[in-house]
Amino acid sequence: xxxxxxxxxxxxxxxxxxxxxxxxxxxxxxxxxxxxxxxxxxxxxxxxxxxxxxxxxxxxxxxxxxxxxxxxxxxxxxxxxxxxxxxxxxxxxxxxxxxxxxxxxxxxxxxxxxxxxxxxxxxxxxxxxxxxxxxxxxxxxxxxxxxxxxxxxxxxxxxxxxxxxxxxxxxxxxxxxxxxxxxxxxxxxxxxxxxxxxxxxxxxxxxxxxxxxxxxxxxxxxxxxxxxxxxxxxxxxxxxxxxxxxxxxxxxxxxxxxxxxxxxxxxxxxxxxxxxxxxxxxxxxxxxxxxxxxxxxxxxxxxxxxxxxxxxxxxxxxxxxxxxxxxxxxxxxxxxxxxxxxxxxxxxxxxxxxxxxxxxxxxxxxxxxxxxxxxxxxxxxxxxxxxxxxxxxxxxxxxxxxxxxxxxxxxxxxxxxxxxxxxxxxxxxxxxxxxxxxxxxxxxxxxxxxxxxxxxxxxxxxxxxxxxxxxxxxxxxxxxxxxxxxxxxxxxxxxxxxxxxxxxxxxxxxxxxxxxxxxxxxxxxxxxxxxxxxxxxxxxxxxxxxxxxxxxxxxxxxxxxxxxxxxxxxxxxxxxxxxxxxxxxxxxxxxxxxxxxxxxxxxxxxxxxxxxxxxxxxxxxxxxxxxxxxxxxxxxxxxxxxxxxxxxxxxxxxxxxxxxxxxxxxxxxxxxxxxxxxxxxxxx
Numbered sequence: 001x002x003x004x005x006x007x008x009x010x011x012x013x014x015x016x017x018x019x020x021x022x023x024x025x026x027x028x029x030x031x032x033x034x035x036x037x038x039x040x041x042x043x044x045x046x047x048x049x050x051x052x053x054x055x056x057x058x059x060x061x062x063x064x065x066x067x068x069x070x071x072x073x074x075x076x077x078x079x080x081x082x083x084x085x086x087x088x089x090x091x092x093x094x095x096x097x098x099x100x101x102x103x104x105x106x107x108x109x110x111x112x113x114x115x116x117x118x119x120x121x122x123x124x125x126x127x128x129x130x131x132x133x134x135x136x137x138x139x140x141x142x143x144x145x146x147x148x149x150x151x152x153x154x155x156x157x158x159x160x161x162x163x164x165x166x167x168x169x170x171x172x173x174x175x176x177x178x179x180x181x182x183x184x185x186x187x188x189x190x191x192x193x194x195x196x197x198x199x200x201x202x203x204x205x206x207x208x209x210x211x212x213x214x215x216x217x218x219x220x221x222x223x224x225x226x227x228x229x230x231x232x233x234x235x236x237x238x239x240x241x242x243x244x245x246x247x248x249x250x251x252x253x254x255x256x257x258x259x260x261x262x263x264x265x266x267x268x269x270x271x272x273x274x275x276x277x278x279x280x281x282x283x284x285x286x287x288x289x290x291x292x293x294x295x296x297x298x299x300x301x302x303x304x305x306x307x308x309x310x311x312x313x314x315x316x317x318x319x320x321x322x323x324x325x326x327x328x329x330x331x332x333x334x335x336x337x338x339x340x341x342x343x344x345x346x347x348x349x350x351x352x353x354x355x356x357x358x359x360x361x362x363x364x365x366x367x368x369x370x371x372x373x374x375x376x377x378x379x380x381x382x383x384x385x386x387x388x389x390x391x392x393x394x395x396x397x398x399x400x401x402x403x404x405x406x407x408x409x410x411x412x413x414x415x416x417x418x419x420x421x422x423x424x425x426x427x428x429x430x431x432x433x434x435x436x437x438x439x440x441x442x443x444x445x446x447x448x449x450x451x452x453x454x455x456x457x458x459x460x461x462x463x464x465x466x467x468x469x470x471x472x473x474x475x476x477x478x479x480x481x482x483x484x485x486x487x488x489x490x491x492x493x494x495x496x497x498x499x500x501x502x503x504x505x506x507x508x509x510x511x512x513x514x515x516x517x518x519x520x521x522x523x524x525x526x527x528x529x530x531x532x533x534x535x536x537x538x539x540x541x542x543x544x545x546x547x548x549x550x551x552x553x554x555x556x557x558x559x560x561x562x563x564x565x566x567x568x569x570x571x572x573x574x575x576x577x578x579x580x581x582x583x584x585x586x587x588x589x590x591x592x593x594x595x596x597x598x599x600x601x602x603x604x605x606x607x608x609x610x611x612x613x614x615x616x617x618x619x620x621x622x623x624x625x626x627x628x629x630x631x632x633x634x635x636x637x638x639x640x641x642x643x644x645x646x647x648x649x650x651x652x653x654x655x656x657x658x659x660x661x662x663x664x665x666x667x668x669x670x671x672x673x674x675x676x677x678x679x680x681x682x683x684x
Contacts, residue, residue: 052489087638112142113145114176118589125435144278146252147276154221161179191207194207230672237629278294288325317333349387354382360377594617599613
């Protein structure tokens, strides 16, 4: 491990060091008139340009800055202004209004997000990034949203790629990408303090201090959040009893440091470090666990100059999981070092080419995987934006990733962007993406116990969970047609229709059952009963089937007045089509077919607030065997209101689920009720 860490750190230093002393390169010219999106935006009363939603600058779709309407994939942006006025306290509630994004919160801390695919416990098809740095947990294939070291007050905008983007980001961007972009210290000057509390034992506190000194800007922040446990359901919808256990809430601590250094040659260094800790319930394929100790820290450096960027970072992760229904104790330790660099240049007048490379080494100490301790991941990518005509552009790109655990994967994409008018853009695209098998999926070895309810009473029996080195990367070919249009510079309408074909989906399934000839220890019923039921003995991971997902999304974002904005969207997702012969028994989750979101937000002088509604249709869940069933449709009514006083004091009240509906977002998940919080903010 030490040698590999040294090699990658040396490579990062080699990539970054010359940048600090290099001569300034010739500036990259902006493409000539073929780029039709350079139209002058409308102006506000004070003469400053005001962008429409379609003109929002995004960086996640292509790893370079571009307007949302020019992106080759579907993108949704949640701005800092929307976050400030939102009722949300978690990323699940904040991003629930995104078209096509399926959200399942299963406990006080466990949130799962997946675009255009059914979500579930340990959702693995969404790549999560913090300022472009992955926070995806490679050892298990999931995102722990509560281990982000920043709070909502530090977020500049959240960019959600709705659809695959492995061509840019590599492994695990199969369903989409969520990139949380933070504010620069210069955008948060001064000191702010936040105190809050509310129902369900919610208490929170946070402080942010930012300042400047010459060419340097710095920030330090820290926060605390705690909440009691939600109510547990007693049974499945069909009456099947669910096992009872003492559910837990969550306690979360965060600290983040940032230093920005502006160079005289227009280059900029960003140095940062952060730490987060959390605890609380997590749902897995083997049932619920209590995350007793979750810790994650990182340190990194990034250099940017125009379109060139290079970065290196180290991440340390430590976790301990204790079974609620068994005496199992699982420990996970992971140390990762990563480096990345990329650039963009104009060749001639019609080819704008982006390229880059990344390297990543992870060392693991996992009690679930006693025999494998390391993984190396390498990747290279390139994309050419070809200006075919004044109104027509073609994007062609690809990325190749290699790992010493799953081999190689090629992720090409192409997109045709037609802009007959500066306010109307049509997009036709094809993407290929993949999910890398996690270390657990490949090399798991975990003897455990399961609980069955029999006529004689509860019965505990041994099971074995194993990985499979034969499990290959899960792949998807995605086809999409989209439209973005702006009307009267006030209303932006987006429409997307997609057709995705997945192969080799990775499932955790029973592969061996007990029989009358080989019953489990202490079996209380006649052995012949085991030949009539499937009592699992061994679970493992398998690549299964060909699955087709298709859907349609339409949304509208409107600036009604200077003070009032509104949005509405509708998403339709068909049930997955598991059409391959012999694949009918694949245990797929079925996402809600229909989702509707709408809302208003207002900023009128000292008053700010919002009101929104989220409707989610029924969904079907199979990913916590043997507890299978549907969740009922639900509607969440949410609202927030606040007032900022001239002395820098602000007060706000935020409420999610105003009607106090009993909401279950996963068949094994907690019952979520109304939550109301109040907060005080002081700015110095």
